[in-house]
Amino acid sequence: MIDELVRAAAREEPGALEELERVAAAGPDRLAPHLDQLIELEVLWPPTLYRAAGADVVRRLVERVESGRYAEQLDRLLLILAHTRDPLAEAALRRWDGTPPPGASRLHIGALAYALQGGWALGRDGGSRELCGPVAYRLEFSAAVADPAGCPWCGSPLWPVVDLDTADPRVAAALAHTGWRGRLRLTTCHLCSCYTTLFTEVTPDGGATWSTRNVPPGHLPRWTEDPPAVSAVPGPPRATPYQADAWSRGGSTLGGHPQWIQDAEHPSCPTCDEPMDHVGMVGGADLDDLGEGAYYLHLHASCGVAAVNYQQS
Ligand SMILES: [Zn+2]
Ligand SMILES: [Zn+2]
Structure with a gap:
């Protein structure tokens, strides 16, 4: 066959x-x-x-x-x-x-x-x-309130993309390759991350703040918009680390390997210049019915820096 x-x-x-x-x-x-x-x-x-x-x-x-x-x-x-x-x-x-x-x-x-x-x-x-994990889990979504600290660039409330904790054995397994221990909350601007890689400083108590290393690109959105009203949380295991699906509903994945829509873009850590580790992928199809593209989540644990970038076809 x-x-x-x-x-x-x-x-x-x-x-x-x-x-x-x-x-x-x-x-x-x-x-x-x-x-x-x-x-x-x-x-x-x-x-x-x-x-x-x-x-x-x-x-x-x-x-x-x-x-x-x-x-x-x-x-x-x-x-x-x-x-x-x-x-x-x-x-x-x-x-x-x-x-x-x-x-x-x-x-x-x-x-x-x-x-x-x-x-x-x-x-x-x-x-x-x-840079990627040997195991993967589905990402599911639960209601979340946007971070009132707005995006310094466009003013939109920040989106709490994921809220994870290595106390959950699924998170511990999916993030083992990163060396992270503790809670990992990642906030980003769902608009501006479509224009450039956005960095967030993270701490194991769930702290997440806009990184002073973010450099605005030449072109940015001139409007504000509420982010998705959901955060991604871990779900059931995937059979292999390769089943993230950037195109379909249910394709969002914690750990494993991302499905890149374009060439792979593992960002360099702005603190040490090492390539950052892959954390997960949130597909636009899981955020709304017409959603497209995918958000890719990255971490450099030793520097306490997380990142989000976005690709679409
Ligand atoms: Zn923004
Ligand atoms: Zn680093």
Whole structure:
């Protein structure tokens, strides 16, 4: 059945690729036996199809990059390698950071920056760090009152996006990779976060204040608006860390990996410049019937900084 789906995706039959993506999200290993076939048929997008790639597939992809014969596929091949998070892929990205592979002049980012697209950070010092969690939970919504402290830029009341506490074992598991302990309340401006990444200073007693590091972009909303009257709270577990859905109702997710609508955008912590950890994703479809886009929540626990950014199609 997956064989047929792979061939249908290669023929660009409507819905086939989306169905493959769902299979990959619900059980990445189910695609593992079909990855050679996907490469053969040049189904190289989205790179999330390749999360379960084993060493053989990774070696084949690395050889493809280094041969120089697939330079027009270079961006997609590097994205796939980033999503495999395989030690061979890590070694190759580090090698290409110093000696770019054939065709690299057409890329917009360096080899190590591709790792961020797969949800991990590779430091030049040899260190690596997972930015996303190994477990995920649905985010559900409960009524919440907007923070009367208004947005310093547009004046809208601030939105209490999430109210979490690691005393809840689900939160502790979903945020384990961040090192956070305590209550995590994140407030943001639901309007201005659509224009730039907004940072919030957070404390383990639930404190959340607008960061003085926020820099207004050239263009900002000229109106005020009440934020969604809900906060996200943890719900039941998801079967895999990959089932966040930025498009559908019920897709909001705590922990795991986000579904990015555009390229991955893990912000850098404004205090230390390290990439921030992923906390969760709140889909617009869960906020109102016509909702679109998604809010992405980030944290750098050691600096006490949280962030929200937004993407739409
Ligand atoms: Zn605002
Ligand atoms: Zn930091």
